[in-house]
Amino acid sequence: MIVLLLCISLVYSSGFTGISFSVDEPPAKSVLILHTDEEFIPANIEINKALVGRLKSTKDFALTIYSEYMDAHRYYDDTQIETYKENFLERYKNLSPDIIIAVDFKAFTFLTTEAKELIDDTPLVFCMVPEGIIDESKLTDNITGNYLNIDTLGTIDVIMHMHPATQRIVIISGASPNDKVKRDDIKNDIERADIDIPVEFNEDMTIEEMKTYVSSLPDGTIVLYNAIFADSAGEKFIPREALALLDAETSVPIYGNIFTNLNYGLVGGSLFEFSEVAFDAGDKALAILGGTPPTDLKIEKVTNKVYMNWSLFEKWGIKVKDIPDNAILLNQEFTMWELYRNEIIGTFALIIVLSLLLFYLSLQLQLKRKAQDELEALNDSLEAIISDRTKALEQNNEELQAINVQLHDEIENRMAIEQELTATLEALSSTQQQLVAAEKQAVLHHLVRNLLHRVNTPLGTSLGYADLLRHQIESNIGRAPTEIQQDELTIVNNLLQSQERIRSTMDTLKAMLEVESDDAYHTVNLKKFVMDIVANNPVSEIDSNDPFMLFCYPDLTLSIQTNSFKAAIENLIAYSKLSRDSIKNLKPSELSILYHGDSLEMIYKDEALEHSSNIESIFDPYAFSAFKADPSGLELVILYNHITIGMSGNIRLTSMVDEDGHSQTVVKMKIPVKKKH
Numbered sequence: 001m002i003v004l005l006l007c008i009s010l011v012y013s014s015g016f017t018g019i020s021f022s023v024d025e026p027p028a029k030s031v032l033i034l035h036t037d038e039e040f041i042p043a044n045i046e047i048n049k050a051l052v053g054r055l056k057s058t059k060d061f062a063l064t065i066y067s068e069y070m071d072a073h074r075y076y077d078d079t080q081i082e083t084y085k086e087n088f089l090e091r092y093k094n095l096s097p098d099i100i101i102a103v104d105f106k107a108f109t110f111l112t113t114e115a116k117e118l119i120d121d122t123p124l125v126f127c128m129v130p131e132g133i134i135d136e137s138k139l140t141d142n143i144t145g146n147y148l149n150i151d152t153l154g155t156i157d158v159i160m161h162m163h164p165a166t167q168r169i170v171i172i173s174g175a176s177p178n179d180k181v182k183r184d185d186i187k188n189d190i191e192r193a194d195i196d197i198p199v200e201f202n203e204d205m206t207i208e209e210m211k212t213y214v215s216s217l218p219d220g221t222i223v224l225y226n227a228i229f230a231d232s233a234g235e236k237f238i239p240r241e242a243l244a245l246l247d248a249e250t251s252v253p254i255y256g257n258i259f260t261n262l263n264y265g266l267v268g269g270s271l272f273e274f275s276e277v278a279f280d281a282g283d284k285a286l287a288i289l290g291g292t293p294p295t296d297l298k299i300e301k302v303t304n305k306v307y308m309n310w311s312l313f314e315k316w317g318i319k320v321k322d323i324p325d326n327a328i329l330l331n332q333e334f335t336m337w338e339l340y341r342n343e344i345i346g347t348f349a350l351i352i353v354l355s356l357l358l359f360y361l362s363l364q365l366q367l368k369r370k371a372q373d374e375l376e377a378l379n380d381s382l383e384a385i386i387s388d389r390t391k392a393l394e395q396n397n398e399e400l401q402a403i404n405v406q407l408h409d410e411i412e413n414r415m416a417i418e419q420e421l422t423a424t425l426e427a428l429s430s431t432q433q434q435l436v437a438a439e440k441q442a443v444l445h446h447l448v449r450n451l452l453h454r455v456n457t458p459l460g461t462s463l464g465y466a467d468l469l470r471h472q473i474e475s476n477i478g479r480a481p482t483e484i485q486q487d488e489l490t491i492v493n494n495l496l497q498s499q500e501r502i503r504s505t506m507d508t509l510k511a512m513l514e515v516e517s518d519d520a521y522h523t524v525n526l527k528k529f530v531m532d533i534v535a536n537n538p539v540s541e542i543d544s545n546d547p548f549m550l551f552c553y554p555d556l557t558l559s560i561q562t563n564s565f566k567a568a569i570e571n572l573i574a575y576s577k578l579s580r581d582s583i584k585n586l587k588p589s590e591l592s593i594l595y596h597g598d599s600l601e602m603i604y605k606d607e608a609l610e611h612s613s614n615i616e617s618i619f620d621p622y623a624f625s626a627f628k629a630d631p632s633g634l635e636l637v638i639l640y641n642h643i644t645i646g647m648s649g650n651i652r653l654t655s656m657v658d659e660d661g662h663s664q665t666v667v668k669m670k671i672p673v674k675k676k677h
Helices: 002-013 042-056 078-091 105-114 152-162 177-192 207-215 239-247 259-264 274-289 341-475 481-513 526-536 562-578 615-619 621-627 634-646
Strands: 028-035 062-069 099-103 124-130 143-148 168-172 199-202 221-225 254-256 268-271 305-309 328-330 521-525 548-552 557-561 589-595 599-606 650-657 663-672
Touching (some): 028 042, 028 105, 042 259, 099 105, 099 274, 152 268, 521 526, 521 562
Antiparallel strands (some): 589 599
16 A cells, blocks of 8 residues: 555655546635625624634535625715615626625615615525615515514513502613614504503704613613714714713613613613624525525524623622523623632631641641650660560570580480480390290290101001002902902092191191292282182182182282282182081182281181180191191291281181071181282
8 A cells, every 4th residue: 555655655756647536615705795784883893703604614615705784873874885786786797706694774775775786696695784774575486694683572571570660661762763764663562562660752852862861761661772873963982882872861661672881881671683694694605505505594683681780789689689680691700709610618617627627737746756655665676675674585595594404414315325225126136036036936936746646647547558458368369350450539528638647738738838928019900809719719619619719809000919819819719618528508708808008818717717715726737636636727827928928918807696696706817918910
C-alpha cells in the first residue's frame, strides 16, 4: 500500500495529468437580508448577529450574505422611497439571490410592492411583521416567515399578577408610522380581550410632555411601554433611549413587550426577543435552500418568555416570591451568602476540621510527651533490670563453665567406659560364637543320638532278617521250591525296607547339616513358589486324602531366602505326612502363609502335636523320638533350624481349641522379607 502511494506521488510530481482528484464542495448560495432600520440600532445589531450566525452554522452550502439597511423609520416619505427603490434595483439587477429575508414590515412592504419583480422567482422569508398588515390569502407560494409577537395581553397578565390592586393601565407610544402600526396592533389585541380595568393610550406628545405625564401618574396606575421611534414634534429616538428618559421621571412601574428594553427601565413582561425571531427566520431560509417548499413552512408567531428585572424590585416594592412561576429573573444581585454559600460553608467546615485536627495534634503531642516520659522511666527500669540480669548471666556463665569442665571430665570417663564396654562386647561376641558353636554341638549331639536310634532300629531289623534268611535257607533244605521262594521274598522285602529307612535317615541328616545363615535372597512369586514345592514334593500327594491343607493368601512377588524357605516347607510337609501314620481320624493339618510388609507369617495347625505333654519338646529330636514308637519329629527339628538359623526368623507355639472342641497346637513362624517388588 505504501509503495502504491509513493508511485502515485512520483507520477503526479513528474507532470502526469491524466489522473485528477477532486473533492466535492458544498453548492454556492447567496442570501439578501433587507432591514427596515439603519444598521447600528440595537435591534438590528441583535437581529443581524443572530440571523447571520444561524445561516453560517450550516455546512451544506457556501453562503454569500448581502445585508441592506433602508433606515425607513427616519426617512419614510414617498420621494425617498422612490429614490431608494431605483438605487436598490440598480445594485441587484445583475444579482439573483437564492433567497431574500425581510426584517420588519417596511422592508416586507417594499419588497412586495415597490420591488416586486425581484421576488417573483425568489423565495421570501419575513420576520417581525405585525400580523394585522398582511393578508395571508394574497401571499404567493414562495413567501413564508414569522409574525411580530407583541404579546400585550401576556404582559397585562404579568401586571395583574404582580400588582393585583392595579386600577388603570396607560400605554405609551410614539408618533412614527412604525410606532402607530404597533400601537394599532396592540389596540386590536385589547379590543378582542376581556380586560376588567381601563386601558388608555397616550400618543401625540413630545418627549418632555411624556416625562411630565408619567411623573404625575397616581398609585394604582401601571405604564405599558410600546415604542418611541419619534415623538409628536418629529424628534427621532431609539426606543430604549426614550424609555430610559421616562424611567427617570415616572412615579409608577413601567412594563413592556420588547426584551432589549428590559435594562432601560422595564420591570418586566411577556417580552419579544429579536434573536429568537432571527433564529426562526434563519431556520426557514436554510430549509428552503435545502429544497423544502415555502408552503410547507407554517407562518406563525415565535413564543415569548416572561422576564423580570430584579434591579427595579426594591424601587417599586416588589418581592421575588411574588413573580410568576414561569418568569425568568434577570439582573439579580446576590448577597455574599447567596453567591458563595457553598464556598462559605466549605471554608467554615475546613476551619472546623483544621481546628479539630489542631486539637487532635495538640492532644497527640501531649500524649507523645507523656509516653516519652513513661518510656524514659521504663528505659531506666529496663537498664537496671538488664544490668541485674547481666550480672546474673555472668555468674551463671561462670557456673556453666565449671559444669562444662565437669562434663568434659565425665565425657572422658564415659569414653573410657565405652572403650571398656566395646572390649567387653567383643569378648561377649566371642563368647556368643563359642556358645553358638556349643549349642550346635549340643544339637548335633541330640541329632546323633536320635540318628543312632533311628539307624540302629532298621539296622538291627536288617541284621535280624539277614540271620532269619540264613536260618531259613538252612531249614528249607528239602522243602518245595515254591514255598522256599515265597519265604525268601518276604525276608528280602523286609530287609529292603529297613535299608530304605536307613537311607532316608541319612538324607535327613544331610539336609540338616546343610542349613546356612547366609542363604541368598531370590525374587519369586510367593504363591507359585509354594505351590510348586507342594506339587513336587515326593512325600506329598495333592488329592482329596491329603492330610496337608495349604492356604497361601498373598499373590505377589518378593525376595526371600529360597533354599531355606523351600527346605522348611518340605520338612513341614514331611512331618505332616509322617505324623499321621499311627494317628487316625484327625483333621488335616493346615498351613497358612500371610504377608505383613516386612515379613511372612506361616501358621501351622495340627491336632497330632497335642500328644506331647511338653509342647516345647517337639523341637528336641531325642525327647520326641522317645515319646513315639515311630518317631517323626526329626523334621520339626530341621524346620526349626531352617527358620531360626537359615532365615533369622522365630517360632512361637500356642495351644487352642477349635470350633469342634478339639485341641490344636499352633506353630507361628515369622520370616523376614528383604524387599518387595
